[in-house]
Amino acid sequence: MSETLHAVSVEVNGRPRSARVPARLSLVDWLREDLFLTGTHVGCEHGICGACSVMLDGQPVRACLMYVVQAHGHRVTTVEGLAKPDGSMSVLQDSFCETHGLQCGYCTPGMLIATQALLNSNPDPTEAQIRDAIGGNLCRCTGYQQIVEAVQLAAERMAKEAK
Amino acid sequence: MLATHGESAKLLAGGQSLVPMMAMRLVRPGWLVDINEIAVLKFVAVEKDVARTGACTRQCVVERDEALAARVPLLRQALKWVGHIQTRNRGTVGGSLAHADPCAELPLVAQVLGARMLLRSAKGARTLEAEKFFSGPMATSARPDECLEEIHWPAWSWRRTGSAFTEISVRHGDFAMVSAAAQVAIDGDGRCVRAAFGVGGAGGTPLAFPKIAARLVGTRLDDAAVSDAAHAAAAETQPGSDLHASAEYRRHLAGVLAARALREARERARSL
Numbered sequence: 001m002s003e004t005l006h007a008v009s010v011e012v013n014g015r016p017r018s019a020r021v022p023a024r025l026s027l028v029d030w031l032r033e034d035l036f037l038t039g040t041h042v043g044c045e046h047g048i049c050g051a052c053s054v055m056l057d058g059q060p061v062r063a064c065l066m067y068v069v070q071a072h073g074h075r076v077t078t079v080e081g082l083a084k085p086d087g088s089m090s091v092l093q094d095s096f097c098e099t100h101g102l103q104c105g106y107c108t109p110g111m112l113i114a115t116q117a118l119l120n121s122n123p124d125p126t127e128a129q130i131r132d133a134i135g136g137n138l139c140r141c142t143g144y145q146q147i148v149e150a151v152q153l154a155a156e157r158m159a160k161e162a163k
Numbered sequence: 164m165l166a167t168h169g170e171s172a173k174l175l176a177g178g179q180s181l182v183p184m185m186a187m188r189l190v191r192p193g194w195l196v197d198i199n200e201i202a203v204l205k206f207v208a209v210e211k212d213v214a215r216t217g218a219c220t221r222q223c224v225v226e227r228d229e230a231l232a233a234r235v236p237l238l239r240q241a242l243k244w245v246g247h248i249q250t251r252n253r254g255t256v257g258g259s260l261a262h263a264d265p266c267a268e269l270p271l272v273a274q275v276l277g278a279r280m281l282l283r284s285a286k287g288a289r290t291l292e293a294e295k296f297f298s299g300p301m302a303t304s305a306r307p308d309e310c311l312e313e314i315h316w317p318a319w320s321w322r323r324t325g326s327a328f329t330e331i332s333v334r335h336g337d338f339a340m341v342s343a344a345a346q347v348a349i350d351g352d353g354r355c356v357r358a359a360f361g362v363g364g365a366g367g368t369p370l371a372f373p374k375i376a377a378r379l380v381g382t383r384l385d386d387a388a389v390s391d392a393a394h395a396a397a398a399e400t401q402p403g404s405d406l407h408a409s410a411e412y413r414r415h416l417a418g419v420l421a422a423r424a425l426r427e428a429r430e431r432a433r434s435l
C-alpha cells in the first residue's frame with residue numbers, strides 16, 4: 001500500500017527545502033535520512049534525552065516529537081546550521097572543544113542547540129540558568145560540569161567580540 | 164474529523180505526551196488531527212475576574228505572560244516545574260489538562276483554582292468545572308468528539324493575594340512524585356479572607372480541599388493552623404504505591420508539601 005504524500009516547504013539552516021513526505025515521518029528522521037543532516041542525533045525517540053534537539057523558529061524543541069508536516073512554513077536550525085558560514089566552528093563549538101564539554105559526542109548536538117538558544121536570548125547567563133537550559137538534555141559521559149564551563153567560556157568570548 | 168472517526172481519531176497539540184505514547188505503542192490512533200495552526204485556540208486574555216487561555220496556547224507563552232502572572236501567578240509558578248524548556252516550547256496548556264496525568268502540575272492548578280473548561284464539538288459547546296472535568300488517572304469527562312477550546316482561570320481580586328507551588332520529583336523536570344499548590348488572600352490585618360490548596364500525585368486526579376481550606380478563613384494563617392489543615396488534607400488522600408514511592412510516603416509528602424505551599428503563599432500575601 002502506498003502512503004499519501006504531503007508537500008512541505010521548510011527552511012532548513014537558511015535554505016528552502018521542499019519535499020513530499022508521509023504524514024507519519026518524524027522531523028528528525030527526515031533531517032537525517034532524506035536531507036543527510038546526520039548531526040542531529042536520535043536517542044530515545046520519545047522525548048526524554050534531548051539528543052534530537054533542533055531550533056524551530058529559533059526556539060529549541062525535540063525533533064523526535066514533531067512530524068515534518070508540522071514544520072511546513074517554519075524555520076529549522078540543526079547543529080550543522082550553527083557553524084560559521086565558512087564551515088569553521090562557532091564560538092560555542094570551540095568552547096565545547098576547549099573545556100572538554102564532550103566525550104562520546106552523542107548528546108553534543110542537542111547540548112549545542114540548547115545552549116546556543118540560551119545565549120541567543122540571554123548573552124550573560126548565570127550558572128543556574130545554564131543548568132536549567134540543559135535540564136532536558138541527558139549526557140552519560142561528562143557529568144555536565146564541563147558543558148556548563150563551555151557555555152560560560154563562550155559567553156565571555158562573545159562579550160569580548162562584541163566590544 | 165472527530166465526529167466521523169470517534170475514538171480512533173486524536174487531537175495532536177504539542178505532541179509532548181501523545182507522540183511519546185505513540186512511540187511506545189501505548190496508543191495507536193488511526194487519525195491525528197493537528198490543531199497547532201488554529202490561531203483562535205492560541206491566546207491569553209486577562210479580564211476582570213478571570214484570565215482566559217486558548218487550549219493550544221504553548222506553555223512557554225503562558226509562562227512568560229506578565230499580565231497573566233500578575234493576576235493568576237500560580238500558572239507561572241507551576242510551569243517552572245513542567246518538563247524542560249524544549250518541551251514547554253511545544254507543549255500546550257490544553258494538552259496538559261486533557262492528558263490529565265494525576266502528577267501533572269497544570270491540572271492541579273486548575274483543580275485548586277476551580278478553572279472552567281470550555282469544550283466544543285460539532286453538536287455544540289459546554290463548560291465543565293475542573294472538578295467534573297478530571298475523572299480519573301489520564302481520564303477526563305470530555306467526550307472523544309470534543310475539543311477543549313478555552314480554559315477560564317479565576318483571578319482573585321484581593322490586593323494581598325499570594326500563591327505558591329512546590330513538589331518533590333526524582334529529578335527536576337520529571338513528573339512530580341507529589342506536588343502541592345496553594346493560594347491565600349489576607350486583609351489589612353493579616354486575617355485570611357480566602358484560601359485554596361490541593362495536592363497532586365496522591366490520588367487518581369489532582370485533589371483540592373475546599374472544605375478544609377474554608378476553615379482557614381478568619382485565622383491569621385499561623386503555622387499551627389496551616390499544619391492542621393495540611394494534615395487533615397493528607398489524611399483524606401488515597402495515594403497508590405509504585406516503584407518510586409510507597410502510598411505511606413506519598414501521604415506524608417502530601418502533608419509536608421501542602422503546609423509548605425500554604426506558608427509560602429502566606430508569606431507572599433503578607434509582603435504585599
Ligand SMILES: Cc1cc2nc3c(=O)[nH]c(=O)nc-3n(C[C@@H](O)[C@H](O)[C@H](O)COP(=O)(O)OP(=O)(O)OC[C@H]3O[C@@H](n4cnc5c(N)ncnc54)[C@H](O)[C@@H]3O)c2cc1C
Pocket residue numbers: 046047048173174175176177178179180181182183218219244245246247250251253254255256257258259261262264266267268269305309310311312336337338339
Ligand atoms: C521529557 C518530558 C518531560 C515532561 N515533564 C512533564 C512534567 O514535569 N509535568 C507535566 O505536567 N508534563 C510533563 N511533560 C508532558 C508535557 O510536556 C505535555 O506538554 C503535556 O502533558 C501534553 O500537552 P501537549 O500539548 O504536548 O499535548 P499532546 O501530547 O499533543 O496531547 C496529549 C493528549 O491530550 C489530547 N488533547 C490535546 N489537546 C487537546 C484539546 N485541545 N482538546 C482535547 N484533547 C486534547 C490529545 O489528543 C492527547 O490525548 C513532559 C514531557 C516530556 C517529553
Ligand code: FES
Pocket residue numbers: 041042043044045046047048049050051052053062063064065
Ligand atoms: S530522541 Fe528526541 S528526545 Fe530523545
Ligand code: FES
Pocket residue numbers: 101102103104105106107108138139140141142
Ligand atoms: S558526551 Fe557522551 S553523552 Fe554527553
